[in-house]
Amino acid sequence: xxxxxxxxxxxxxxEFLSVLDALLAFEASADDRxxxxxxxxxxxxxxxxxxxxxxxxxxxxxxDVASMAALELPKSALHAALDGLAVEQRxxxxxxxxxxxxxxxxxxADSWEYTEADGTRLGQKVTPxxxxxxxxxxxxxxxxxxxxxxxxxxxxxxVGELIMVVPTPGGEQNPLVLAAAAITGVDRVFTIGGAQAxxxxxxxxxxxxxxxxxxxxxxxxxxxxxxxxFGTVGIDMVAGPSEVLIISDxxxxxxxxxxxxxxxxxHDELAQSIxxxxxxxxxxxxxxxxxxxxxxxxRQETIAKxxxxxxxxxxxxxxxxxxxxxxxxxxxxxxxxxxxxxxxVDHIRHAGAIFVGHWAVxxxxxxxxxxxxxxxxxxxxxxxxxxxxxxxxxxxxxxHISEAGAQxxxxxxxxxxxxxxxxxxxxxxxxRLKV
Amino acid sequence: xxxxxxxxxxxxxxEFLSVLDALLAFEASADDRxxxxxxxxxxxxxxxxxxxxxxxxxxxxxxDVASMAALELPKSALHAALDGLAVEQRxxxxxxxxxxxxxxxxxxADSWEYTEADGTRLGQKVTPxxxxxxxxxxxxxxxxxxxxxxxxxxxxxxVGELIMVVPTPGGEQNPLVLAAAAITGVDRVFTIGGAQAxxxxxxxxxxxxxxxxxxxxxxxxxxxxxxxxFGTVGIDMVAGPSEVLIISDxxxxxxxxxxxxxxxxxHDELAQSIxxxxxxxxxxxxxxxxxxxxxxxxRQETIAKxxxxxxxxxxxxxxxxxxxxxxxxxxxxxxxxxxxxxxxVDHIRHAGAIFVGHWAVxxxxxxxxxxxxxxxxxxxxxxxxxxxxxxxxxxxxxxHISEAGAQxxxxxxxxxxxxxxxxxxxxxxxxRLKV
Numbered sequence: 001x002x003x004x005x006x007x008x009x010x011x012x013x014x015e016f017l018s019v020l021d022a023l024l025a026f027e028a029s030a031d032d033r034x035x036x037x038x039x040x041x042x043x044x045x046x047x048x049x050x051x052x053x054x055x056x057x058x059x060x061x062x063x064d065v066a067s068m069a070a071l072e073l074p075k076s077a078l079h080a081a082l083d084g085l086a087v088e089q090r091x092x093x094x095x096x097x098x099x100x101x102x103x104x105x106x107x108x109a110d111s112w113e114y115t116e117a118d119g120t121r122l123g124q125k126v127t128p129x130x131x132x133x134x135x136x137x138x139x140x141x142x143x144x145x146x147x148x149x150x151x152x153x154x155x156x157x158x159v160g161e162l163i164m165v166v167p168t169p170g171g172e173q174n175p176l177v178l179a180a181a182a183i184t185g186v187d188r189v190f191t192i193g194g195a196q197a198x199x200x201x202x203x204x205x206x207x208x209x210x211x212x213x214x215x216x217x218x219x220x221x222x223x224x225x226x227x228x229x230f231g232t233v234g235i236d237m238v239a240g241p242s243e244v245l246i247i248s249d250x251x252x253x254x255x256x257x258x259x260x261x262x263x264x265x266x267h268d269e270l271a272q273s274i275x276x277x278x279x280x281x282x283x284x285x286x287x288x289x290x291x292x293x294x295x296x297x298x299r300q301e302t303i304a305k306x307x308x309x310x311x312x313x314x315x316x317x318x319x320x321x322x323x324x325x326x327x328x329x330x331x332x333x334x335x336x337x338x339x340x341x342x343x344x345v346d347h348i349r350h351a352g353a354i355f356v357g358h359w360a361v362x363x364x365x366x367x368x369x370x371x372x373x374x375x376x377x378x379x380x381x382x383x384x385x386x387x388x389x390x391x392x393x394x395x396x397x398x399x400h401i402s403e404a405g406a407q408x409x410x411x412x413x414x415x416x417x418x419x420x421x422x423x424x425x426x427x428x429x430x431x432r433l434k435v
Numbered sequence: 436x437x438x439x440x441x442x443x444x445x446x447x448x449x450e451f452l453s454v455l456d457a458l459l460a461f462e463a464s465a466d467d468r469x470x471x472x473x474x475x476x477x478x479x480x481x482x483x484x485x486x487x488x489x490x491x492x493x494x495x496x497x498x499d500v501a502s503m504a505a506l507e508l509p510k511s512a513l514h515a516a517l518d519g520l521a522v523e524q525r526x527x528x529x530x531x532x533x534x535x536x537x538x539x540x541x542x543x544a545d546s547w548e549y550t551e552a553d554g555t556r557l558g559q560k561v562t563p564x565x566x567x568x569x570x571x572x573x574x575x576x577x578x579x580x581x582x583x584x585x586x587x588x589x590x591x592x593x594v595g596e597l598i599m600v601v602p603t604p605g606g607e608q609n610p611l612v613l614a615a616a617a618i619t620g621v622d623r624v625f626t627i628g629g630a631q632a633x634x635x636x637x638x639x640x641x642x643x644x645x646x647x648x649x650x651x652x653x654x655x656x657x658x659x660x661x662x663x664x665f666g667t668v669g670i671d672m673v674a675g676p677s678e679v680l681i682i683s684d685x686x687x688x689x690x691x692x693x694x695x696x697x698x699x700x701x702h703d704e705l706a707q708s709i710x711x712x713x714x715x716x717x718x719x720x721x722x723x724x725x726x727x728x729x730x731x732x733x734r735q736e737t738i739a740k741x742x743x744x745x746x747x748x749x750x751x752x753x754x755x756x757x758x759x760x761x762x763x764x765x766x767x768x769x770x771x772x773x774x775x776x777x778x779x780v781d782h783i784r785h786a787g788a789i790f791v792g793h794w795a796v797x798x799x800x801x802x803x804x805x806x807x808x809x810x811x812x813x814x815x816x817x818x819x820x821x822x823x824x825x826x827x828x829x830x831x832x833x834x835h836i837s838e839a840g841a842q843x844x845x846x847x848x849x850x851x852x853x854x855x856x857x858x859x860x861x862x863x864x865x866x867r868l869k870v
Contacts, residue, residue: 426798
């Protein structure tokens with residue numbers, strides 16, 4: 001009799017879909033205190049630049065410096081961190097970075113152009129962003145893998161300058177994060193964080209140049225600050241809690257499935273781990289494995305809360321039904337934990353990443369398989385994509401019109417412009433007509 | 436002596452850059468009344484669906500109907516509108532639609548995959564969005580060209596269902612808009628608008644199915660509603676006032692340049708038309724042409740206000756300086772109005788669309804050249820792109836790991852996961868190791 005609290009559902013129950021929707025629902029609660037603090041910080045950094053950043057860094061990170069220069073890490077510090085790592089850690093970071101780079105190089109878009117019979121040439125020019133800011137959280141959630149996954153696509157795109165900000169509360173630095181910055185070729189690093197770091201990147205200060213886009217995860221203050229500066233600069237998606245959905249046909253090992261659920265649940269209490277399985281006996285085996293393995297996990301408290309609050313083991317009628325449910329969930333991570341997983345890939349329309357087969361476990365994708373681990377959460381895989389090189393390139397339409405082309409197109413434009421009551425548009429086209 | 440009020444600036448003046456930045460600055464003013472109204476409308480439509488949409492449509496559009504069915508236009512109505520057009524209008528719409536389609540077909544991204552030596556296969560699957568909502572404004576700004584520019588990329592991407600909403604205040608329909616919907620193959624059309632239409636698309640109602648993304652322009656209520664439902668659904672950029680920047684070397688016709696400035700300015704008083712020119716005499720000629728042509732324009736009042744409040748004729752030292760200023764402005768539309776325009780294209784890093792040479796006038800791009808007329812405004816060309824097929828496709832990472840691959844990658848992932856203190860991640864990888 002399995003003990004660990006986690007929902008057991010049956011997809012054949014009439015109420016199933018509404019129970020599922022309630023389980024998936026997540027809305028970041030509005031917090032007036034955060035709103036007010038972020039408003040004030042953005043205003044202050046915009047008004048006084050460096051001085052405000054220094055003041056907030058003193059207050060929030062207990063770092064008292066005389067000038068911004070003291071908050072910039074020289075490249076030598078990044079390389080010293082890399083050199084100081086254990087050999088196997090340094091090697092693992094290098095392998096991961098190389099694999100992520102090779103995968104992302106496939107995403108690079110090229111400019112194109114075509115010429116029409118009358119000499120008119122139309123195309124699209126693809127250029128990298130000039131300057132990008134990379135936010136890296138401090139403290140417990142300061143992950144070197146996040147530096148790799150954000151910095152590498154930017155560098156592959158050809159971004160001119162990549163500026164990393166990472167708070168170091170009380171002066172405590174994370175050598176793995178700095179080593180990852182060295183390996184990926186981050187151009188400048190400032191030890192600042194919070195809404196003040198986002199503001200400094202978005203508006204620029206005397207020392208920190210204004211960027212064109214800000215990417216990377218952060219706490220609620222950072223997320224709110226990014227939301228506010230959007231428009232002034234580009235931002236990546238504001239991420240919700242991380243999610244995994246595992247579809248199983250009962251083949252493979254129950255222990256593997258249990259541990260894969262734990263790997264999601266250990267992130268935080270709001271993370272979501274769901275199993276869909278056609279085999280009731282296998283679900284029992286997974287539940288037993290959860291009971292057995294949970295006490296061995298250092299982060300068991302977080303895992304238990306996440307499984308109890310947001311997890312589920314769901315019995316489904318068929319793999320077809322499982323895929324239909326997966327498309328409704330549009331999960332960030334989807335594991336197809338089956339012997340014949342390949343044939344089900346095309347049944348999935350919405351997912352951030354699909355891990356195909358028993359060997360393709362999410363943890364490999366999180367670190368070193370190659371694809372990005374920044375993925376759409378909260379059902380946004382219905383309309384958005386993994387972070388990629390395309391997020392650091394932009395397009396410009398190129399319109400060369402030949403004299404002959406202007407004669408043909410000018411008449412069409414004139415008719416349509418008059419139809420819209422835009423006479424200056426019409427005359428601007430008509431002036432090019434030679435009749 | 437030129438009369439029409441428009442700023443005359445000289446880029447060699449010491450204060451020029453700060454004057455320019457002030458001229459470019461635009462912040463949509465926050466309006467508590469709009470915020471409150473949108474909050475209430477979103478809440479009501481989410482709670483009661485069709486009933487709320489019907490009620491708001493009665494209140495705001497003076498359309499009193501008994502059921503949502505009365506607010507849906509059958510396909511026959513769209514085709515009747517098309518058949519009812521003057522032949523030359525119908526033909527112009529068809530030519531424009533065909534050219535826009537041909538251009539956008541080049542943007543379609545394909546899935547890809549590669550196989551490593553140990554059998555691991557990595558790739559990216561590209562899929563169209565399932566269902567998209569297209570907002571089309573009613574009244575004065577109800578433009579058939581906007582239907583073409585939003586619907587065609589969606590259809591080229593392969594979007595399953597395209598649902599258009601267009602308010603018809605007092606029941607007044609725009610036949611050109613309906614004809615454009617017929618030509619582009621819009622699947623369903625509802626005569627609703629405002630925040631209630633955005634809410635209906637974002638949440639779904641008894642009659643209107645929930646979409647995955649909402650695109651298209653709208654007034655302040657629509658823009659605010661889109662901002663609020665972002666996350667539940669995807670949205671396109673919230674556009675600012677339209678802008679043109681013309682770079683001239685003094686070649687070509689002053690009248691053409693004046694009319695191209697008018698074509699931008701006639702959109703609304705906030706539209707921005709700026710000329711950069713190396714030839715002071717030509718600037719005078721353009722100003723004279725403005726004086727002479729302005730009284731002939733039906734929308735002269737709007738044009739005059741736009742030019743006076745947000746326009747500028749700027750004398751620059753060189754074309755190099757003009758390009759540097761263009762990159763600072765990152766204009767939505769850039770015309771290179773020069774005899775040797777081609778050689779300057781590569782000097783431009785940031786622009787939504789570049790119109791190269793005297794024959795390439797923006798008005799052709801607005802209607803029928805082929806590229807999209809939905810372009811990044813307010814300096815966002817630094818980090819974003821024209822609307823395109825890529826906005827209606829999304830990517831899913833595909834991760835097949837072979838047994839041999841899991842052995843190699845599992846060790847790397849385990850080292851990195853332990854380094855981040857994520858032991859369940861590490862064990863999930865280690866369980867696949869055969870040692």
